[in-house]
Amino acid sequence: MNVEVLIMETVRLGEVLDRVKKELDSTMAFWIKHSHDEDHGGFFTCLGCDGTPYDDLKYIWLQGRQVWMYCRLYCELPRFCQPEIIDAARKGGDFILKYAQVSPLEPKCAFVTTRDGRPGRVQRTLFSEAFVVMGLSELGRATGLLHYTKAAWKLMKHIVHWVRTDSSGLGKPSLSGSVLHSAMAVPMILLCLIEQLEKSTNKQGSAPDTSTDGVGHGMEDHGLDLQELGQWCEDQIFLHVQVFLLKVLHSRGIKWPLTTCFDGASNSLWAMCLTDLLPNSHLARFYLLSNLSFFHHAAKPLPCFLLLYSQNNHKH
Template identity: 50%
Template sequence: MSVVAKLEECRAQIRTELDSVVDFWLRHSHDAVHGGFFTCLGREGAVYDELKYVWLQGRQVWMYCRLYRTVDRFRKPEILEAAKSGGAFLRKFARVSSTSGQWKCAFCLTRDGKAVKIQRTIFSECFYIMAMDELSRVTGDKDAQLEAEQMMKQLIHWVRVDSSDLGRPQLPGDVPTNSMAVPMMLLCLVQQLTEGRGQEMALKYRELGSWCVKQILQHIQRDGTAVLENVSLDGAELSGCQGRLQNPGHALEAGWFLMQYSAEWGDEELQRTAINKFVELPFQNGWDKEHGGLFYFLDVDGHCPTQLEWSMKLWWPHCEALIAFLMAYSQTKKPELLESFSQVYKYTFSHFPDESGEWFGYLTQEGKVALDFKGGPFKGFFHVPRCLYMCERILDDLLANKA
């Protein structure tokens, strides 16, 4: 079979799968009484817990809006109305006032919007920003865009100036850490807020984008042989389990963020680094040679990681790998990158999708289903549809330029 034929076959399967996943969440996750979305869904879609997680509410609003805005077949009234309903729920309930008087987003809400838990991190705010900005693009609501930019300003202050308002005082034994998740998410938000908004907006966040890239590149350690999840603020390796931790899925996600950024700014050196160090390297280190699939966590020195789920195969690292390898191939046309994509594709589509709709999220090391729910506190309408959506678009571009 020719490369073009393989890509066409792959695109057809991805398109069918995306339609199925969207249908699953449209049928089972909407709360018609209070607004927002149920995310704790069993194998067949039954709601088993009514708590609403702000990360996942924001992600679902963003995903619906992005599909509605950019894919003709998803420009349906029910998708737009669901996005607007989810956005209204977030704006009404997600933000709670912190001790300093600033807005902080809750991590978890009751079904009718009462705050249950607040985390001392920035990630609820990150997905609130993504949701509001994308919602503003499909509704024309300038207030939503303004809210996104105001929250972004506060987020930058927490990360780069003063994190005390997050409720995380500096303790004497604690070592300040550059966790890769933080600059990754900020870079994602820079790309979200600036996409298609003109030169002025691009320049507004240019310095922040450059800072994020530098922070991410600090995670290349061991003379370029490993990407570590946590390093010191000055880019040195940390001691102990925290310092030795590798998260292949996170590195792969950072890889395609960096590839997008390098394409936007024409930075060929960054593109090479993104592919070599953040895509190929974590894949080589993280792929299970015996059973297939990507390990969740690894210890760079070969010790057993302390995370109990370290050897499991989770849905989202495989989603990130599919995006990363297909994007890398589309930018370079190197056959070995397409071969790696095919390797991940075969494992992913033979293990995670389910005939009842959507994907299982948690497999054993051997690839058996460990948890059979389709949505939970951390798995919602995001990684699977984002992966399928992005892969379909990349394949569209590749196949439109077959030569």
């Protein structure tokens, strides 16, 4: 790449980042103005273009996501470190803690509730719970309040149990004629939760202690080994690799990496090669996205990926 092209790309990157900043500010202003339910807590998420709610049902997926987004912006971007944002996030988190679980005796969460928190529907999947974990753990990080973090870890333990030990808690009956299958969405969302829990606790893989002193003592507190769980997720995801594509690559003299870990620059380069060779391949897109997801582990990131993540350094 010559100097002129590099300068042009740098200018273009600045334009893109400026547009993203403006879009984010506009989006946040809209949701802050229109989505907060001051009477019951939580958020209205079915909004028209003018901000008027056309439905007051509260979907737990979206409640957890909005709590997470408010808290992540509050923590990461100084211009969003505002009392109004964190107060709304806390009200959303409190709504989740009070109403998301269908029964106080069961960890299963509703898919949707009424405005005042009465459960309306349950899905036999783990995604409501996953977004509750994401929201509460980031809320714990933003506020420093341990009860949010503890609730997130407790629910995470149930999610892992459903995935790896016994799925009956999801409400799926065990039928003799059912066909075993592996949904890639499950290990992918678990990887997101692992990254989130690592970020929101005081050290990698460390769960908060459940004793009254509030000091974290390690993974054993909730019986979760995040490193081992991450490896399991990676193994499950690679079961979906399309072998015939590897044969295509082999015929071109390109070898699949011996390691399946996402170790920074070398795997980023591999993802670029794969995407270039197979631009319409789901595998290529997955491998590229996987590298982006694990980018924070890269010791020597490539410049092209550094550009994609430069907004983290500029703190727009």
